[in-house]
Amino acid sequence: MDILSSDIGAVARVAHLGKHYGTGGQRVTALDDVSIGIRRGQFTAIMGPSGSGKSTLMHVMAGLDTASEGRVWLGDDEITALGDAALTRLRRRRIGFVFQAFNLVPTLDVMGNLRLPFELDGRGPDTAERERIAALVAALGLDGRTGHRPHELSGGQQQRVAIARALATRPDVIFADEPTGALDSRTSREVLRLLRSAVVETGQSIAMVTHDPVAASHADRILFLADGRIIDDREAMSAAQISETMLRLETAA
Numbered sequence: 287m288d289i290l291s292s293d294i295g296a297v298a299r300v301a302h303l304g305k306h307y308g309t310g311g312q313r314v315t316a317l318d319d320v321s322i323g324i325r326r327g328q329f330t331a332i333m334g335p336s337g338s339g340k341s342t343l344m345h346v347m348a349g350l351d352t353a354s355e356g357r358v359w360l361g362d363d364e365i366t367a368l369g370d371a372a373l374t375r376l377r378r379r380r381i382g383f384v385f386q387a388f389n390l391v392p393t394l395d396v397m398g399n400l401r402l403p404f405e406l407d408g409r410g411p412d413t414a415e416r417e418r419i420a421a422l423v424a425a426l427g428l429d430g431r432t433g434h435r436p437h438e439l440s441g442g443q444q445q446r447v448a449i450a451r452a453l454a455t456r457p458d459v460i461f462a463d464e465p466t467g468a469l470d471s472r473t474s475r476e477v478l479r480l481l482r483s484a485v486v487e488t489g490q491s492i493a494m495v496t497h498d499p500v501a502a503s504h505a506d507r508i509l510f511l512a513d514g515r516i517i518d519d520r521e522a523m524s525a526a527q528i529s530e531t532m533l534r535l536e537t538a539a
């Protein structure tokens with residue numbers, strides 16, 4: 287699939303991306319000639335059967351893993367051209383992450399975790415950033431919890447902290463890898479509503495890898511991967527329509 291004209295100006299983009307693991311008879315092709323953009327201000331879900339390359343695509347787009355072939359951009363900046371130090375800086379300043387396992391620092395309290403992206407950048411949050419953190423704490427229902435450590439919070443609360451942390455630096459894009467994978471269905475819905483409202487209210491761009499058709503039904507756009515290729519690119523769909531598409535893909539796989 288060639289890059290769509292509507293993906294030009296995308297917040298993150300890959301062209302002719304290939305990713306292989308191993309060599310010789312052990313060689314696995316995780317991604318095969320993928321060209322796609324994540325559109326600015328949209329909530330994009332990335333779906334596909336197990337092993338189809340979803341996490342690999344996200345990790346390469348986010349600069350957490352390298353491409354074997356092709357090129358990767360964040361906005362106008364080609365990340366495949368950056369050295370390690372520049373890539374680390376770009377990730378810290380311009381990309382937010384939300385993971386299935388929350389990935390909070392267990393020894394820091396909630397406020398410590400929220401300040402962490404700024405501390406890692408070699409500075410504390412400035413006044414405007416402190417105000418933003420306070421607004422996120424209130425909006426995400428974490429008032430009264432800022433002195434708690436992660437193990438003192440429920441899974442849903444921990445994921446809300448992770449989302450607040452990802453939003454705090456106003457990243458160009460947030461990559462979320464199975465953000466509801468460890469949560470029950472009611473808590474998952476709350477987390478998805480939070481992600482959705484960040485897109486609608488502040489124009490945050492979010493790309494989310496998920497297995498869950500209900501989670502993907504919150505997205506504006508759904509990319510379907512199979513065998514390392516993008517095989518479908520759809521506007522918002524219902525959970526039932528997504529389940530049907532996934533069933534077709536899994537049966538074909």
Ligand SMILES: Nc1ncnc2c1ncn2[C@@H]1O[C@H](COP(=O)(O)OP(=O)(O)OP(=O)(O)O)[C@@H](O)[C@H]1O
Binds near residue numbers: 307308335337343
């Ligand atoms: N570090 C690695 N070494 C070797 N092979 C790998 C590695 N990481 C991923 N793969 C392989 O690449 C392919 C794509 O994996 P990936 O994790 O991206 O798929 P996925 O769609 O995210 O799967 P799942 O839904 O099960 O998490 C798979 O065949 C996987 O076994």
